[in-house]
Amino acid sequence: MSTTASFPHRGMITVSIMLATIMQALDTTIANVALPHMQGSLQASQDQITWVLTSYIVASAIALPLTGWLCGHWGRRKVFIVSVIGFTVASALCGLAGSLGTIVAARLLQGIFGAALVPLSQAVLLDINPREKVGQAMAIWGAGIMVGPILGPMLGGWLTENLNWRWVFFINLPVGLFALWGIIRYLPESKPQGEKLDVFGFATLSIAIGLLQLFLDRGQQLDWFDSWEIRLEAAGAVVAFAFFAVHTWTALGTSFFDRDLLKDRNFVTGLLFAFIVGTILYGTMALLPMFLQGLMGYPVIYTGEITAPRGIGTMIAMIVVGRLVTRIDIRAIMATGFALTAFSLWQMTQITLQMDSSLILLSGFIQGLGIGFTFVPLSAASFATLAPRLRNQGTPVFSLVRNIGGSVGISIVQALLTQGEARAHAQLAATVAPGNQGLLYLPPGLDPSTAGGLAVLNAEVSRQGALIGYVNDFSIMMGVTLLAIPLLLLIRTPRRGPVATSSTAEVPH
Secondary structure, three states, rough: OHHHOOOHHHHHHHHHHHHHHHHHHHOOOOOHHHHHHHHHOOOOOOHHHHHHHHHOOOOOOOOOHHHHHHHHHOHHHHHHHHHHHHHHHHHHHHOOOOHHHHHHHHHHHHHHHHHOOHHHHHHHHOOOOOHHHHHHHHHHHHHHHHHHHHHHHHHHHHHHHHHHHHHHHOOOOHHHHHHHHHHHHHOOOOOOOOOOHHHHHHHHHHHHHHHHHHHHOOOOOOHHHOOOHHHHHHHOOHHHHHHHHHHHHHOOOOOOOOOHHHHHHHHHHHHHHHHHHHHHHHHHHHHHHHHHHOOOOOHHHHHHHHHHHHHHHHHHHHHHHHHOOOOOOHHHHHHHHHHHHHHHHHHHHHHOOOOOOOOHHHHHHHHHHHHHHHHHHHHHHHHOOOHHHHHHHHHHHHHHHHHHHHHHHHHHHHHHHHHHHHHHHHHHHHHHOOOOHHHHHHOOHOOOOOOHHHHHHHHHHHHHHHHHHHHHHHHHHHHHHHHHHHHHHHOOOOOOOOOOOOEEEEEEO
């Protein structure tokens, strides 16, 4: 890109690309709460309807690494425009779908076209802002991609309850059209480099990522390695990635993954933390709605409302930290963020089945602050020393690793929750027997020597076992968060000075 002085419409560029980013980020979670309504409307089974989510995740993961090559071959502006058009049209097709096959195909298109939006917006913001404003720019970008998944369930629940599940997708149309207008009108083009596509590298990486996402997404449903499908997906992912790694390391010419990315210590360390942050954020986000709706009996809309303070905390933190990253050591800011996140997870270990929503509201807000204080300096530090020519490749890799971290986090917490519930249920159930003297004083309706009393007691044991499972999960997530703090020493503090820029941009006439 050209120097930052070449961007007289920096504000409009930012608004336009962030609208596209928020639109894509919302769609990672907004459809979740509408699945039961879709299932009835499309006459699909429980297992079949989950492909509405899985198809989007897998398609996005496979297409994401291609972003860097597309920008180098066609130019960033063209890729952005095609991505927004494709995503918006695919959203309309999702809303109009009359069968399961149609909506799954449309969601595949959504994932393919939407994959580039988040990394492209990050790359553009890095290029159009001078070094002293990079922190604020990353705060805006981080707010878009973090608040989107947090507010998605609440917005999706409201649209589904008050309008129709189809509006979960139709809501993208005005946003996409406005974003498209702004990008066409204000975003300058980057000069295409005419790069050749490393077909073997792309194919092996895509297969590895696609199979990994299927493994993580369907593992819980199919009881992990007890299923031949899961075994084949795991083995295929390992073999495909091994071929990709060997090919990339030994390639004499241009490889799909630029090895120069691995020479930047801050970028590589940033990838590690992006994975950790994705694991913590998405893992916790997966646990909380299940706890509130499954155990506490909260309706979908109320669940969205009481989890909204997490998004508010994230927004506040990102506004504040955007102004601090140029003045305070980013490692200290990130350590504060991890400490706040760990404290909020400790609060969640105090949950009970008789509590009100105040603990959820407070801990969610504090966790939002922690995520905001972590993600903005992480984004700034990861790209502070990376050569501008590598940004088109670096930003999709950063987003990909964060997304994989989220998928891994969700799978881990769900697996641990299932195991913890079963273990706690067995331990508690062992005490519910006619010989337990403590049960003699229970009301007649809870007498374990009768079938009715035993059924009621078993239901309560299941609830208490599930609660113990959730508490254990939050404890483990807290431990992971605390263990990440010493790793901050691996990050180098960026030197102050003018930001390096590339001269490959051309402002359209």
